[in-house]
Amino acid sequence: MSAPVILPPARLGILGGGQLGRMFVQAARTMGYTVTVLDPDPDAPAAEFANLHLCAAFDDAEALRQLADSCAAITTEFENVNAESMRWLAQHTVVSPRGECVAVAQDRIREKTFFQQHGLPVAPFLPVTQADDLDSDLSDYLPGILKTARLGYDGKGQQRVRTAEEARAAWQQLGVPCVLEKMLPLQLEISAIVTRAADGQMAVFPIAENQHHQGILDVTLVPARVSTDLAQAAQQAACRVAAALDYVGVLAVEFFVLEDGLLRVNEMAPRPHNSGHYTLDATVSSQFQQQVRAMCGLPPAATDLLRPVAMLNLLGDVWPGAGTDACREPDWQPLQAEAQGFLHLYGKREARIGRKMAHYNLLADQANTAAERVAVLRDTLLQAAGRARKA
Structure with a gap:
């Protein structure tokens, strides 16, 4: 199936105005499009860069009608958006991914059953x-x-x-x-981010290795420390998921690598993913540019890795006084002093413990080297905020 090609300066819409929406808007605006964001938060981070912010609920009939009437194509930044809203919008304009894809990803029972039915190994x-x-x-x-x-x-x-x-x-x-x-004996966790166009063309970013702390992604290393065969198997599995869903857009698929080297699918996200933020600085195209291209009927761009990279999630924990009236901005000088370091702040007005506030990409000759350095930088920020890292 072919999709209409949508070119600048057409207007695009996105449901959700958080950090993923913000980075989508930045990519779309840079590529020449105008963008409308629908988000009920008056301080939505994406609104700072959008041409128009519809401050309304995701199921608000008037806001949805305005989106449908003005936007050549619409996407979403998170899977917990109202799938029925997406289905309604699809009756009036181009929507990707489809509401049905989002509905599968919203429910772990449906998601894991879907994987199983399509021959993908799960726990x-x-x-x-x-x-x-x-x-x-x-x-x-x-x-x-x-x-x-x-x-x-x-x-x-x-x-x-x-x-x-x-x-x-x-x-x-x-x-x-x-x-x-x-619970399975894990060696590590990895993710694959695939872009699929309406005509079935696909491109997969290099496999990312993900390290978590207290259930939240902490550091992503690329390339992942896995064999070439296992990396290819993960990329192929992600493509199988996208094809089975008849997916259009950017899809993240997370995997467990077991101690015996076997691969198990964990879950998927019908959108750009935290573990793909490294693509903003370390690959030929970013996952957000790919999101724009897919919804606009354009073929996926190249996904080659330019240099090894470590991506560090920066939570509200590194903000001195986070969650209080005395909260203040961290001293970013150590991070900005790195010649191959790139800080991405999300523009959130309130820093809270555990809240994703920014990320930092550090390129190096080896991902391990970058990971060791970002760990030092993170600990420096935590110490300055008066918080020690807890295991």
């Missing part, structure tokens, strides 16, 4: 929609993690359980449909 899992689902033999899923089926992110809505009794108690506490997923 053993059990859908839990009622208490009786936990009355059977759970030995195949324990020890495990009970995860809410919807709305969980950055480690939220998850509880580790070792026994059937703990699983039942955790479900009673969460009180919503969940997935009980067996």
